[in-house]
Amino acid sequence: MKKTFKVGLIVLIIGVVLLGIGFFNNGNKAVYFENNRPAIFHFHTKTISTKKAFERIDISASTANVVIREGKNYQITYSGISKHTPAVTVHNNVASIRQTGGFPLVFNFNDYQPHQDLIIVTIPHDQALAGRIHLESGDLTVSKVKMDNIDVNSGAGDVEYHQVTLRGGSTKLSSGNFTGHDLTVQGQYTVNNQSGDNTVTNTTVDGYFLKTDAGDNELNGEDKGEESLHQNDDAENVxxxxxxxGDNEVN
Incomplete structure (x- = not known):
């Protein structure tokens, strides 16, 4: 109890100090810690790259949520703390996105809350995408994209795919839930989750293999508990x- 009280008192003192800094810097401004130092929160939205074509992505993000979606043109945008703006290059058909920075706790006079940066990658509807994605603490959302040999590694966040074609590659999660809607699987594709649920709905595929060490496996209404579930798992597309x-659920 004493330890909890001390932690709460420290957080309260930090909040008061930060609010004071914000107040004396032209009024009610949000404040956050950067490298153990208070800093004024400067939020911006920036279009980093436009109309430069790429076929591969190499994303490494420390704090940002990442959205990859279909659109009319190639584009990479960022919204979030200015100091966390990623370094972006497009060269030899590869878009490299590198973001660093700690996960901030933002204080203002109204409340205090964690802030999440956002990176949006837009590609034309006919462009398949290969490469790698590594996220430390953000969510990944992919919509209406053909993922062609993309290796995804998610540290502490959820992964969600909507109307995505999966061919080669894999998705690995350390702590988060995986959700797939209207997926098309070409070949063998694996979602490997250390601590979280895997749920897919309306998938175009020939077979399934479901395995959990602590949870339930459910395939089209058939719940086998922790017993592994196989359905045509020697087919071409599985x-x-x-x-x-966690649980595995297929509907």
């Missing part, structure tokens, strides 16, 4: 859902 601690 989706493998594996979690160490």
């Amino acid at each position: 989706l493998r859902l594996i979690t160490q601690s």
Whole structure:
């Protein structure tokens, strides 16, 4: 109890100090810690790259949520803390996105809350995308994109795919939920989750393999508990859902 009280008191003192800094810097401004130092929160939205074509992505993001979506043109935009703006290059058909920075707790006179940066990657509807995506603490959302040999690694965030074609590559999560809607699987595709649920709905695929060490496996209404579920898993196009601690559900 004493330890909890001390932690709460420290957070309260930090909040008061930060609010004071914001107040004396032209009024009610949000403040956050950067490298153990208070800083005024400067939020901006920036279009980093436009109309430069690419076929591969190489994303490494420390704090940002990442959205990859279909659109009319190639474009990369960022919204968030100015100091967390990613370095972006497009060269030899590869878009490289590198973001660093800690996960901030933002204070203002109204409330205090974690802030999440956002990176949006837009590609034309006929462009398949290859490469790698590594997220430390953000969510990944992919919509109406053909993922062609993309290796996804998510640290502490959810992964959600909408109307996505999966061919080659894999998705790995350390702590978060995986959700797929209207997926098309070409070949063998594996979602490997250490701590979280895997749920897919309305998938175009020939077979499934479901495995959990601590949870339930459910395939089209058939619940087998922790017993692994196989359905035509020797076919050409198979989706493998594996979690160490969580449920696998196919509808």
